[in-house]
Amino acid sequence: MGCIGSSQARNESGVKRKKIRKPKPWAHTEPITRAQLTKMREEFWDTSPHYGGQREIWEALRAAAEAEVTLAQTIIDSAGVIVQNRDLTLCWDERGARYELPRYVLSEPTNLIREQGQ
Template sequence: MGCAGSRGKGDEASKKIRKPKPWKHSEAITKAQLMKMREEFWDTAPHYGGRKEIWDALRAAAEAELTLAQAIIDSAGVIVQNPDLTVCYDERGAKYELPKYVLSEPTNLIHDT
C-alpha cells in the first residue's frame, strides 16, 4: 500500500501541456514559409530516431487545440519534460525534440493579405 502523497510513474506523462512562450524567428517569414518548414521537419523527424507512432502523436498534438493535444499525449504514453512539448520522451527513453516553429507561430510572422 503506497502513501497518499506518493507519485506513480504515470504522473509524469500527464504533465499539463501549454503553448510555447512567444518567440521570434531570425527573420520575418510568411505563413507559407512556416508551413514549408513544418512539413520538412515532420517529414525528416522519424529519421532522427524514436518510434514513428510517437512522432505521429506529437505531430497530431502540435497541430491540435490544447485540450485535444493533452488527450493525444496522455493516450500515446508520451513523457513530457517541457510543458510546451519541446522535449519529450517515450517509455523506452527515446528523446523527441520539437522546434518551436512546429508548435506555434513566431511573433514576426508576415500575414498574407
C-alpha cells in the same frame, strides 16, 4: 514530491505526468511568411522519424502540435509520451527515446508576415 496544488497529475499506473501548455511567444531570426513557415514545418515532420524514436510517437506529437491544448493533452496521454518540457519541446517515449520539437512546429512566430490577399 509535488504539493497538493501541483500542475502534475498521475496516470493510471501512478506515474506523474505534466500538463502541457502553449509555448511562449518566439520570433524567427527574420520576418517569415505563412508559406515559409508551412514549408519549414512540413520539412521537419517529413524528416522527424530519422531523428530516432518510433514513428507512432512522431505522429502523435504532430497531431498534438496541431491541436488545441486540451485535445493535445489527450493525444499525449494516450500515446504514453513523457513530457519533460510542458510546451512539448522535449519529450520521451516509454522506451526512453528522446523527441525534441522546434518551437516553429508548435506555435506561430511573433514576426509572421501577412501575405497579400490574406
